[in-house]
Structures are given as structure tokens and as C-alpha cells.
Amino acid sequence: MTSSVSLPAKVETSVLTGSNKDLWLEILKKIQPQVQRGQFVTWFRDTAVLGRDGGKLIVGLPIPMGLNWHIEHYKGKTLVAAQECDSTIEQIVYRVDVGLKDNPERSIDLLIQFPEDKKRKLPGKQEVKMAEGIVSKILSPRYTIDNFIVGESNRLAHAACQAVSNQPGGKYNPLFLYGGVGLGKTHLLQATGNSILKNMPKATVVYTTSEDFTNEVVEAIRMQKMEKVRGRYRKVDILIIDDVQFLANKERTQEEFFHTFNTLYEEHKQIIISADRPPQELDLEDRLISRFERGMIADVSKPDYETRLAILVEKAKEYELFIEMNVLQFIAEHTTNSVRELEGILMQAVALYELEQRMPTIQSIAQIMKKLNKDPHLEEQDTGFEKKEKRRPTFQEVIEAVSRYYSVSVQDMIGPKRNRDILLPRQIAMLLGKKYLNMSYVGIGEVFSSRDHTTVMNAVSKIERKLLNDAQLLREVRAIEEEVGVV
Ligand code: ADP
Ligand code: MG
Numbered sequence: 290m291t292s293s294v295s296l297p298a299k300v301e302t303s304v305l306t307g308s309n310k311d312l313w314l315e316i317l318k319k320i321q322p323q324v325q326r327g328q329f330v331t332w333f334r335d336t337a338v339l340g341r342d343g344g345k346l347i348v349g350l351p352i353p354m355g356l357n358w359h360i361e362h363y364k365g366k367t368l369v370a371a372q373e374c375d376s377t378i379e380q381i382v383y384r385v386d387v388g389l390k391d392n393p394e395r396s397i398d399l400l401i402q403f404p405e406d407k408k409r410k411l412p413g414k415q416e417v418k419m420a421e422g423i424v425s426k427i428l429s430p431r432y433t434i435d436n437f438i439v440g441e442s443n444r445l446a447h448a449a450c451q452a453v454s455n456q457p458g459g460k461y462n463p464l465f466l467y468g469g470v471g472l473g474k475t476h477l478l479q480a481t482g483n484s485i486l487k488n489m490p491k492a493t494v495v496y497t498t499s500e501d502f503t504n505e506v507v508e509a510i511r512m513q514k515m516e517k518v519r520g521r522y523r524k525v526d527i528l529i530i531d532d533v534q535f536l537a538n539k540e541r542t543q544e545e546f547f548h549t550f551n552t553l554y555e556e557h558k559q560i561i562i563s564a565d566r567p568p569q570e571l572d573l574e575d576r577l578i579s580r581f582e583r584g585m586i587a588d589v590s591k592p593d594y595e596t597r598l599a600i601l602v603e604k605a606k607e608y609e610l611f612i613e614m615n616v617l618q619f620i621a622e623h624t625t626n627s628v629r630e631l632e633g634i635l636m637q638a639v640a641l642y643e644l645e646q647r648m649p650t651i652q653s654i655a656q657i658m659k660k661l662n663k664d665p666h667l668e669e670q671d672t673g674f675e676k677k678e679k680r681r682p683t684f685q686e687v688i689e690a691v692s693r694y695y696s697v698s699v700q701d702m703i704g705p706k707r708n709r710d711i712l713l714p715r716q717i718a719m720l721l722g723k724k725y726l727n728m729s730y731v732g733i734g735e736v737f738s739s740r741d742h743t744t745v746m747n748a749v750s751k752i753e754r755k756l757l758n759d760a761q762l763l764r765e766v767r768a769i770e771e772e773v774g775v776v
Pocket of ligand 1: 436437438439443468469470471472473474475476477600603628629632
């Protein structure tokens with residue numbers, strides 16, 4: 290490494306920027322494996338070696354907030370790493386230099402030098418062809434029974450899942466979980482699947498949604514392969530079907546499911562089902578409903594304050610987000626609808642934190658919530674924001690609301706991808722643009738990566754048709770409409 294230690298610090302700072310940069314890169318390479326990625330990117334972005342002063346290595350930080358954090362968390366590691374690069378370094382001294390921010394000449398671009406290994410994956414989105422040929426979604430390892438926070442609202446459901454994981458096919462068969470959107474049903478279903486697989490690695494665990502199951506049946510009928518698909522499903526050890534309310538009006542699929550259910554049930558294979566409402570309220574064949582009622586039925590409802598706070602603490606940890614307790618408390622107090630909503634606010638806080646290097650504060654969270662229109666009461670409180678006139682949302686706001694609701698990124702929504710997860714939110718956004726913002730098909734198409742106006746027209750009429758006989762979808766769209774304030 291550089292041998293210019295004897296030069297006075299001033300000269301070195303201005304003349305040897307290049308070697309300072311090399312030195313800092315070497316040091317960062319040693320620190321990086323010891324620090325979680327989120328923390329590393331946040332706290333080391335736009336940092337640099339500013340120079341030397343004898344045995345002192347002067348490290349520049351772009352934001353004042355970083356100072357205490359570095360001293361508390363990284364000083365030791367930085368010194369050790371620095372000494373490995375240059376044994377004459379005796380001490381690390383920090384200096385805040387706001388000029389470092391976004392100045393590629395002076396600092397190292399962490400995102401280029403330390404690219405992310407894997408993209409953060411959305412849970413449960415990929416599909417696998419199982420050996421037996423059934424399409425099952427991969428169980429996301431993100432969902433475990435242990436990282437599910439238990440409170441009054443979900444105690445029974447959680448306990449039932451635990452019992453089923455310990456003894457699949459036992460007395461809780463079928464297990465039927467129900468509750469509103471974003472309250473943890475999918476989490477519990479997947480966690481149970483994961484847990485069973487851990488105990489019984491050879492078991493065939495199939496997790497699917499009722500929509501995917503329907504598609505499979507439709508496809509099998511079309512290809513005249515129903516017999517084969519039927520045979521395969523009946524070899525499954527654990528069948529998990531999410532959101533069975535979507536089987537409404539799909540008689541043929543219900544029939545197939547009924548027979549599969551019976552076969553598995555008689556062989557004491559575990560069946561786990563979720564829906565947005567209890568069995569008797571489902572718009573399904575009576576014989577299916579009576580099957581669902583045979584086993585264990587448990588609901589998940591909205592979590593209380595303590596549970597919400599516990600979930601936030603857990604999620605903040607998961608996302609490596611440092612956030613003050615009073616800020617988490619503030620979010621828990623003001624976000625009462627669903628866990629997904631809690632996560633949504635937290636994700637916004639993560640974005641703020643990653644993009645602007647701003648630690649979330651009560652003020653910034655209040656601002657986020659205000660933007661999301663989450664809590665009208667906030668306006669009356671002393672958060673320093675004035676009451677907003679009710680106005681028509683912009684298309685951008687509509688798209689953002691849909692993206693939050695379905696947890697897909699705005700970029701994916703407006704981009705070229707054609708995954709099923711993205712199609713629906715995209716169609717809904719297009720519909721809302723047409724319905725409430727008076728936009729033309731051409732105008733909407735432009736926003737969505739210059740799609741052709743006929744594509745938009747098809748999308749809109751498709752979703753309109755779906756809404757005619759899909760009560761759940763109607764509720765979802767209604768929730769978004771309420772959120773953006775058009776109804
Ligand atoms: P649902 O299937 O009921 O619509 P999800 O299972 O998708 O809801 O939950 C939405 C999000 O909230 C998921 O990211 C899930 O991990 C999280 N979540 C819900 N309940 C809890 C809980 N009790 N503890 C931890 N995370 C939860
Ligand atoms: Mg779900």
C-alpha cells in the first residue's frame with residue numbers, strides 16, 4: 290500500500306486522493322464481510338479516507354448522523370482492517386464532510402464495488418415443477434413459525450399450525466384458517482409447510498393458491514390430462530391451498546378439489562386451507578363447505594397494539610433497519626388495519642433510509658402516513674401538517690397505492706414484465722386511471738412503457754369483467770379506491 294506516511298496530512302489529502310481511495314477500498318473489502326449488507330451500504334456509502342496525520346487515519350463521513358454510529362459500531366473493525374493494510378496506522382479519526390455526498394470523484398461507489406449477490410426475493414413467487422409433475426409454489430424460507438409474532442389476534446391459528454406441524458394428518462385435519470387481507474394467513478400456511486418439511490424431509494408438500502389450482506385443472510381439461518393430474522395430486526402428503534374463496538363459481542375445479550380432498554383425507558394426509566371468511570360464508574358447494582368444517586377452524590384477526598409493535602420490532606430486525614423505539618411505537622399506534630400495512634410503512638421508512646440516509650423520525654413517518662392517507666386523525670395532531678383539501682389523486686399516486694397494496698414495485702408495474710403477480714395490479718391501476726382520472730387509453734399506455742392503446746383497452750375490460758363476479762377482487766379494488774380517495 291501507500292508508503293507516503295511521512296508526508297504531512299494536508300499535502301496528502303490534496304495530492305494523493307487516488308491512493309487514499311485505493312487504501313479505503315482495501316479497508317472496505319475487509320470490513321464488508323463482517324457487516325450485514327443493509328448496514329454496510331447505509332453507513333459506508335460516500336465515506337472516504339481524507340488523509341493521514343501521523344498515525345491517525347482520517348475517515349470522512351458524509352452525514353453528521355454517521356458520526357456516533359461509526360464510533361459506536363465500526364471504529365474497532367475499521368482500525369483492525371486499516372492496520373492490516375498499513376501497519377503504521379494507529380488510530381481512526383472521523384471527520385464529517387458533507388461534500389462527500391454523491392461525489393464519485395472522492396468516494397467509492399459501494400453499489401458498484403460491492404454488488405449485491407442476490408436480489409431481495411419476494412416470498413413465495415416462484416414456481417417449481419415437482420418431481421411428480423404438480424406445479425407447486427416454492428415455500429419461501431422467509432416464513433417460519435418462529436418469526437410469526439403471536440398475539441391474541443392469531444393465537445389459536447398459530448397454535449393449530451404448530452400442532453399440525455408436529456403431527457400432520459392428526460386431529461386437526463383439515464386445518465382451515467380464515468381472516469382479512471394481510472393478517473398472516475399465507476405466512477402461517479407457508480410456515481407450516483416449511484416446518485413439516487423440516488421434520489419430514491421426504492414428505493411431498495404442495496403449496497398452491499386456489500387460482501393456480503384452477504389454472505392447472507383448466508389446462509388439464511384442455512389437454513385431456515385430467516386423469517394424470519388427479520393421480521398426481523392424490524400422491525401428495527400435505528396439500529396446502531391458499532385463498533380458497535377464489536374457487537367460487539368454478540364448479541369443475543371445485544369438483545376436482547372435492548375428490549382430491551376426499552382421497553387425501555381418507556388416507557390421513559394433512560390438508561391446510563385458507564380463505565378470507567369462515568367456511569359457511571364461502572360461496573362454494575355445500576359438500577365442500579361441510580368438509581372444511583370437519584377439522585379445525587381458526588381465525589386471524591387484526592392485531593392489537595402490543596402485537597403490532599412486536600411485529601414491527603421483528604420486521605425492523607429482519608430488514609436491518611435501525612429505528613428508534615418511539616418511532617416504532619408511533620407507527621404501531623397509528624397503523625391498525627393489517628400487518629401488510631405495517632410492513633408497507635416500514636418499507637417506506639427503509640426507502641427513505643436507503644435513498645436519503647435519513648433515519649426515520651416520528652415526523653418523517655407521519656409524513657409518509659399522511660401521504661398514504663393512512664390516518665386522518667394525524668391531521669389533528671401536532672405533527673405540523675396542515676389539513677389537506679380533498680383532491681383528485683394523480684395517476685402516479687394511484688399507481689403507488691396499487692403497488693403498495695399488492696406489494697409489487699412501481700417499476701415492475703409500469704415495466705415490461707408479464708408475471709401474473711404483476712398483471713393484476715397493473716390492470717387495476719389502468720382501470721382506475723380510466724375510471725377516475727379521465728385518462729385516455731393512449732395516455733395510460735404511455736405511462737406503462739408505451740404500451741399500445743389496445744393493450745390497455747383489453748386490460749381494462751378484462752379486469753372489469755373479473756370484477757363482475759369476484760367479490761374479493763371487488764373488495765380489494767374498493768380498498769385501493771378508498772385509499773386514494775376517489776370514493
Ligand atoms: P394474508 O395471507 O393473510 O393476506 P400474509 O400472510 O401475506 O397475509 O401477511 C402479510 C405480511 O405480514 C407478510 O409479510 C407476513 O410475513 C406479515 N405478517 C402477518 N402477520 C404476522 C405476524 N403475526 N408476525 C409476523 N409477520 C406477520
Ligand atoms: Mg395470503
